[in-house]
Amino acid sequence: MIFSSKAEYGVRLMIELGRQTPEHPTALKAIADAEGLPLAYLEQVVARLRRAGLVRSARGAHGGYWLSRPADQISMDEVVQALEGSIAPMECFVSDHTERVLCSHEPDAGRGCATKLLWTRVQGGIIRSLQATTLAELVQFSDGVALPIAASTARDTVAAGVAPTT
Amino acid sequence: MIFSSKAEYGVRLMIELGRQTPEHPTALKAIADAEGLPLAYLEQVVARLRRAGLVRSARGAHGGYWLSRPADQISMDEVVQALEGSIAPMECFVSDHTERVLCSHEPDAGRGCATKLLWTRVQGGIIRSLQATTLAELVQFSDGVALPIAASTARDTVAAGVAPTT
DNA sequence: GCTAAACCGACCGCGGTGGTAGGATTTAGG
DNA sequence: CCTAAATCCTACCACCGCGGTCGGTTTAGC
Numbered sequence: 476m477i478f479s480s481k482a483e484y485g486v487r488l489m490i491e492l493g494r495q496t497p498e499h500p501t502a503l504k505a506i507a508d509a510e511g512l513p514l515a516y517l518e519q520v521v522a523r524l525r526r527a528g529l530v531r532s533a534r535g536a537h538g539g540y541w542l543s544r545p546a547d548q549i550s551m552d553e554v555v556q557a558l559e560g561s562i563a564p565m566e567c568f569v570s571d572h573t574e575r576v577l578c579s580h581e582p583d584a585g586r587g588c589a590t591k592l593l594w595t596r597v598q599g600g601i602i603r604s605l606q607a608t609t610l611a612e613l614v615q616f617s618d619g620v621a622l623p624i625a626a627s628t629a630r631d632t633v634a635a636g637v638a639p640t641t
Numbered sequence: 642m643i644f645s646s647k648a649e650y651g652v653r654l655m656i657e658l659g660r661q662t663p664e665h666p667t668a669l670k671a672i673a674d675a676e677g678l679p680l681a682y683l684e685q686v687v688a689r690l691r692r693a694g695l696v697r698s699a700r701g702a703h704g705g706y707w708l709s710r711p712a713d714q715i716s717m718d719e720v721v722q723a724l725e726g727s728i729a730p731m732e733c734f735v736s737d738h739t740e741r742v743l744c745s746h747e748p749d750a751g752r753g754c755a756t757k758l759l760w761t762r763v764q765g766g767i768i769r770s771l772q773a774t775t776l777a778e779l780v781q782f783s784d785g786v787a788l789p790i791a792a793s794t795a796r797d798t799v800a801a802g803v804a805p806t807t
Numbered sequence: 808g809c810t811a812a813a814c815c816g817a818c819c820g821c822g823g824t825g826g827t828a829g830g831a832t833t834t835a836g837g
Numbered sequence: 838c839c840t841a842a843a844t845c846c847t848a849c850c851a852c853c854g855c856g857g858t859c860g861g862t863t864t865a866g867c
Binding site: 702 | 842
Binding site: 477478480482483486487490551562563564565566588589590592593594596597599600601603604605607608612613614616617 | 648717767770
């Protein structure tokens with residue numbers, strides 16, 4: 476299990492917001508009901524998205540949440556990062572705000588820690604996959620629209636169980 | 642934290658075995674000392690690698706472990722899979738031995754679950770990164786050899802802290 | 808001023824992670 | 838044979854993050 480359910484819930488929430496008309500607030504309760512998720516827990520999840528600036532909110536009656544940007548300008552790596560914190564394949568990966576990746580191991584033990592090379596590649600693979608996907612794509616997908624070629628390979632759709640039911 | 646320390650320890654162990662002459666057993670104690678890892682815990686880790694057929698063992702005095710194949714024929718996705726179990730980005734991903742990926746959610750709720758598309762891409766990104774790396778590469782790297790271009794991008798080496806100390 | 812909603816912080820059971828302990832079994836060497 | 842060195846095996850445990858709940862406070866529409 477790479478990601479926790481915070482990511483699952485949060486992504487679903489974002490998709491749900493993406494299906495609504497922008498600037499029109501959607502109550503969390505509506506989303507909780509639609510997706511069958513606990514409201515109180517969703518509050519914590521959406522709070523992370525708000526703090527990351529991905530959604531905006533209005534308080535009071537008829538308040539709710541909406542996307543701060545059009546869905547096609549939100550890449551999923553921002554979303555997942557907001558929900559899960561920094562994407563670190565291994566504990567010793569503590570990446571600060573820059574591109575630098577630090578390792579807690581003794582850096583000068585002659586040979587550099589070789590596992591780092593591996594985890595760096597994995598991290599790159601994950602982040603690239605996330606960056607290549609926009610929220611708009613997922614919204615389209617959830618509406619049952621067959622995706623155009625764009626970044627989606629045949630293997631994707633097959634593995635996602637969309638293609639022929641074999 | 643994507644992977645647990647089992648993966649970290651296991652990969653280090655494999656690298657250590659890759660530096661030894663093949664068929665010549667290396668005692669776990671030696672590796673534990675070299676890497677500063679608890680012996681008893683390493684036993685559990687190496688057991689997974691053995692059950693996966695990646696290492697062989699000899700019991701008794703002067704026994705130990707060695708790679709069952711040359712290091713350049715071992716791709717890291719086998720290693721990580723043996724250590725961590727199946728690489729699943731999300732709980733609902735229960736991939737069996739085939740290429741199929743199943744999802745526990747209601748499959749016929751009209752719209753298919755869109756998050757699955759995302760997690761499938763991420764899973765692909767991870768597995769591709771792991772497959773593209775062989776144990777032999779890591780062994781070379783640990784010996785301080787500058788890697789040739791091969792599958793390693795400039796960004797990899799920079800992020801791994803190998804390049805200029807800027 | 809009532810009600811619906813966002814916001815906030817404290818709490819809590821459970822399971823997995825990262826070990827430890829203690830033994831049983833196998834084998835090389837004297 | 839006997840002992841030491843090693844693999845192997847099973848049970849146990851402390852800690853902590855995850856998923857979730859609860860109660861309350863604030864804000865805003867009617």
